[in-house]
Amino acid sequence: MVCGHMKRVTPIRILLAFYLVSATTSVAHAQSTTPGGMPPPPGMSLAESAAMRFPQPVRVGDLLGRDVLRPVESQDVLGRVRRLVRDRNGQIMVVVDFGGLLGFGSRPIAVPVDAMVLLGQDMEIVAFTPEQLRQFPTFSPSGAADLADDTIIKVGLAKPSH
Amino acid sequence: MKSPFRPDVVPNAGILDDHKPLIRSLERRGLIRGGLSLGALVMLSGCDLDRPESVESALLAIGRFNDGVQALLFDPNKLAPTYPASMILRPPKFNAYYDVVDVKPVSGATWRLELSGLIAERRPWTLPQLQALPQTSMVIKHICVEGWSYIGGWTGVPLRAFLERIGADLRAKYVAFKTTDDYPSSIDMATALHPQTLLALKYGDDTLADPFGYPVRLRMATKLGYKNQKWITAIEVTNTYPGGYWEAKGFPWFAGI
Amino acid sequence: MKQVKAETSGKPAQSGRRLHPLPIRIMHWINAVVMLVMITSGWGIYDDDVIIRGVHFGQFWRLGDWAAWSLNWHFAGMWFFTINGLIYLVYGFASGRLREKLLPIRPAEVVQTIIDTLHFKIAHDDITVYNAVQKLLYIVVIFAGVSQVVTGVAIWKPIQFSGLVSLLGGFQTARALHFAGMAVIVGFLIVHVALALLVPKTLGAMVTGGPRLDPRGRAREGHAI
Numbered sequence: 001m002v003c004g005h006m007k008r009v010t011p012i013r014i015l016l017a018f019y020l021v022s023a024t025t026s027v028a029h030a031q032s033t034t035p036g037g038m039p040p041p042p043g044m045s046l047a048e049s050a051a052m053r054f055p056q057p058v059r060v061g062d063l064l065g066r067d068v069l070r071p072v073e074s075q076d077v078l079g080r081v082r083r084l085v086r087d088r089n090g091q092i093m094v095v096v097d098f099g100g101l102l103g104f105g106s107r108p109i110a111v112p113v114d115a116m117v118l119l120g121q122d123m124e125i126v127a128f129t130p131e132q133l134r135q136f137p138t139f140s141p142s143g144a145a146d147l148a149d150d151t152i153i154k155v156g157l158a159k160p161s162h
Numbered sequence: 163m164k165s166p167f168r169p170d171v172v173p174n175a176g177i178l179d180d181h182k183p184l185i186r187s188l189e190r191r192g193l194i195r196g197g198l199s200l201g202a203l204v205m206l207s208g209c210d211l212d213r214p215e216s217v218e219s220a221l222l223a224i225g226r227f228n229d230g231v232q233a234l235l236f237d238p239n240k241l242a243p244t245y246p247a248s249m250i251l252r253p254p255k256f257n258a259y260y261d262v263v264d265v266k267p268v269s270g271a272t273w274r275l276e277l278s279g280l281i282a283e284r285r286p287w288t289l290p291q292l293q294a295l296p297q298t299s300m301v302i303k304h305i306c307v308e309g310w311s312y313i314g315g316w317t318g319v320p321l322r323a324f325l326e327r328i329g330a331d332l333r334a335k336y337v338a339f340k341t342t343d344d345y346p347s348s349i350d351m352a353t354a355l356h357p358q359t360l361l362a363l364k365y366g367d368d369t370l371a372d373p374f375g376y377p378v379r380l381r382m383a384t385k386l387g388y389k390n391q392k393w394i395t396a397i398e399v400t401n402t403y404p405g406g407y408w409e410a411k412g413f414p415w416f417a418g419i
Numbered sequence: 420m421k422q423v424k425a426e427t428s429g430k431p432a433q434s435g436r437r438l439h440p441l442p443i444r445i446m447h448w449i450n451a452v453v454m455l456v457m458i459t460s461g462w463g464i465y466d467d468d469v470i471i472r473g474v475h476f477g478q479f480w481r482l483g484d485w486a487a488w489s490l491n492w493h494f495a496g497m498w499f500f501t502i503n504g505l506i507y508l509v510y511g512f513a514s515g516r517l518r519e520k521l522l523p524i525r526p527a528e529v530v531q532t533i534i535d536t537l538h539f540k541i542a543h544d545d546i547t548v549y550n551a552v553q554k555l556l557y558i559v560v561i562f563a564g565v566s567q568v569v570t571g572v573a574i575w576k577p578i579q580f581s582g583l584v585s586l587l588g589g590f591q592t593a594r595a596l597h598f599a600g601m602a603v604i605v606g607f608l609i610v611h612v613a614l615a616l617l618v619p620k621t622l623g624a625m626v627t628g629g630p631r632l633d634p635r636g637r638a639r640e641g642h643a644i
Contacts, residue, residue, distance in 0.1 A: 036261050052263045054373040056253035073466055074475040120255030120312055157256040157373055160308060162467055162486075221488070224495040235579050242578045243585075303590065305577060308486070309468035311590055384578050412487035414494070419578045 036159035037071025037117060037126045046127055050114035053156025058118060060084045061149030067122045068096050070130060073162040078125060078133065082108055084153070088143035092153055094123070095139050108139040117158040124158060222412070229416035236418055238352050242383035245301045250315040250366050256373050257306065257387065258343065259407070267372040268342055268393050275378065276396035279338075282329025289377050293363060295319045295327070300358055305419050306387040316381040318362035322355045330399045338404035339380055340396035347391055347406030349382070350416065358383035361394070386417040435639060438547045438629030443516070446507045447625055453503060454604065456482060456496040457567075461601055463489025470598050494575075501568050508561070519636045521554045529555055543618050547630055547638040556607055563603040570597040 040049030063081050070076040079098040087093050093110040100106030115127035125133065147153065256262050274286040299317040325332060332355065338348035353359060362381040363370060370376040375392030382390055388408050398404070409415045439447070463481035467489075483489030511517035528551035536552065543550075549557070569583070573593040577584045587593040615622045624630070630638045 038261065054262050054265060054371070056371060056373070058253060062252070067472070069472065073469070074473055075469050076473045118253060120310060121251060157253070157262045159257045159261050160255075160310070160468065162308070218488075221491040221495050224498070225491055228494050232576075235576060237579060240579065240581075243581050303577075305590065306468070307490070309464070309470070309594060408487070412491060414490070419576060 035071075036161040037119075037124050039127055046112055046114035049127065050156045053117060053158065055154035055156045056118065057152045058155050059149070060147045060151045060153060063094070063123065063155075064149075068094075068098075068116070069119065069122050069124045071124045071126050071158065071161040075161075076130075078130060079106055079109075081123060084113075084147045084151075085110070085141075085144040086147060092147070093144070096125075098133060098136070109133065109136040110139045110144075111136070113153065113155055117156045119158055119160065123155075124161075126158060218412075225414050229414060232416040232418045233350060233352070236350075236352055236384070238356055242302050242358055242419075245303070245313050247301055247315055247366075249313045250301060251312045252366055253371065254304070254314045254365065254374060255306075255310070255312055257308075258392075259345065260343075262373050265373045266342060266393075268376060270377045273377050273395070275394065276340075277328055277398070278396070279398040279400045280331035280334045281325075281399050283327075292319060292324075292361065292378065295323065297363065298360065299364075300360070300383065302358065302383040304387055304390075307413070307417070315366050316360055316362040317364040318360035318378075318381065320357065321359045321361055321380075322357070324361055325354065325399070334399045335401050336399070336404055338398040338400060339391050339394050340398075341391045342393040342395055345391055345407045346404070347389055347409070348404035348415075349380075349385065349389060353382060353384055353418070356382070356384055384418055386419055388413065389417045435631040435633055437631055438638075439625055440628070442510055443507075444625055444628065446503055446510070449499065449503045450507070453496050453499045454608075456492055457500055458601060458605060460489045460492035460496065464493060465598065470595055497568075497571065500564075504564055504568070520549055521558055524551055524554050524558070543621070545638050546618070546621050546624055547632055547636070556610065560604060560607040560611075563600045563607070567597060567600045567604070570594075570600060573597075 040046065063084060066081045068078045068081060070078055079096040079100075081094055082097050083095040085093050085095060087110065092113040094113050094116055095108050095110050097106040098109045111125055111128070111133070115125055117124050117126055128136075258265070270289045273289050275288075275292065276286050277284050297317055297319055299315065301313060301315040303311050304314050305311045321337070325337070330337075332351065334351055336348045337351060337354040338346065340346050349359075359380075359382045362375070362379050363377065365371065365374055370379060375394075378394045379392040380390050380394060389406075406415065459480060459482035462476040463483045463486065466475045466477075466481060467486045469475050478484075481489060483492050508517075532550045532552040570587060570593050573580055573583045573587055574590065574597055577590050577593070584590055584593055587596060615625075620629075633639050
């Protein structure tokens, strides 16, 4: 039950002692909490990994404008959802305004919906790192058809990351 | 009748084998690690930092005091604010002590609600029996201890009505819940009897989805999210403090909002 | 001239009260420790769901090796912070100290003091009289402290105090206000500690009590260092 122990320090019995740094090791909760938004295991397809995440129906119109986060504690904003389209292969892609600062300097990239999850009022990209996303080509609209706002699609879930 | 709250089977550690690659990548990410924290501060006189258990016990003792304060602040007649159904987040936000890939769906056909403790009727309930009881709906704000919140809509059987139906002793202190994901917890009777405490069967207009607790979850408007268990399998009415999963790890028990 | 200690000789000129009476000093140092507990445990709670996306504090800065213990520190420290703060305010009002030390503030004085500080003219010969910037900062931090208690109570019990939460603009807004109050206090702390270290006799005064004051609340003639 005990969460950790501190490095040995000289016992101090002062009313208002002040210590700047203490090291604590916390092994106790190592096996109890699994972080949210882990990438698919190596070798598994995006479709398979999305299917493991209990995909839930969501309205396309409710996804537009959502923040797209990185699955880390600091919840970095990778971009915003601009459009949802079906590409020439029939795959559902999320067009994300990626990168830039405060909305300036971003470019649209198409991320397969199976690489993403719903997280409350936001979305997360779990299957690609920011470095990988930077290599994505800029989205070109030819061959892609927007999904209507009232279309219901299924997107996987993840728990918060921290 | 043997209480479902006395475990006789220890979870099989072999399930970790399936997740070795994930666990290795957790370690790689540095997520299982020692923690360094700035500012270990002594605020109690005579506190000896060679024995941090004493600091922890002091903090937990103050936590129990806070639970008492919260119980005093709890107004059984005060309703949490409600919202229009158009504000319901669909689907809601998922959380658990594990990620969604480890959710184990429950079969509604074979599901039974086991009952024990200070009650009159001990026969297990089936899902159709529970669904036949009068239900009520509420659109309320879910607040997680982490800090995030969303507006959700739940429909279900008021726990008060259910407790009365099974002849529970409403003067008992605690109502304890057991779940299929080994996430036990318990609440105070005052909150159990609150009008916005439901055995929820539906979210929005739809049956609860698997990751959100199908077939039955606890939904309270007056407590933090982690007190609202999913996939309930047993209810016990008792005067013995039942504790809970997060409480054993140091979180507050009352957790009222 | 060496500071004269309290004497039992009965000479009235030596028996004035000190700049920082003992209760003030005790409350100050309690507050110093408790405020740091509240801030660093608060950072631990913040990290559990960041308010400013992309900004988190990291394990090194947090009190409590994970969320449960940050919460426990925070919910313990809050009692010490609030009770100590309340006693301080009651003492400050009842004794007239707050009025004597912090009022009045004239905008022209504030501007002049800022200019002086930026030119490093902070010798501060008479530490018993607060300059305009000091007065302003102390008033701001007192308000920030009160705000933290109010917004803190709101986010602790948002249903039981739903009226208060509505007044603050909703739960997430109350959270943001609580964070903003912390930022104000941390900003104050950085300035306060830096200046105390630059004028070390102020630090000494908060430990030993500082110069004795005449009935007007000013340093006695010849006792100001």
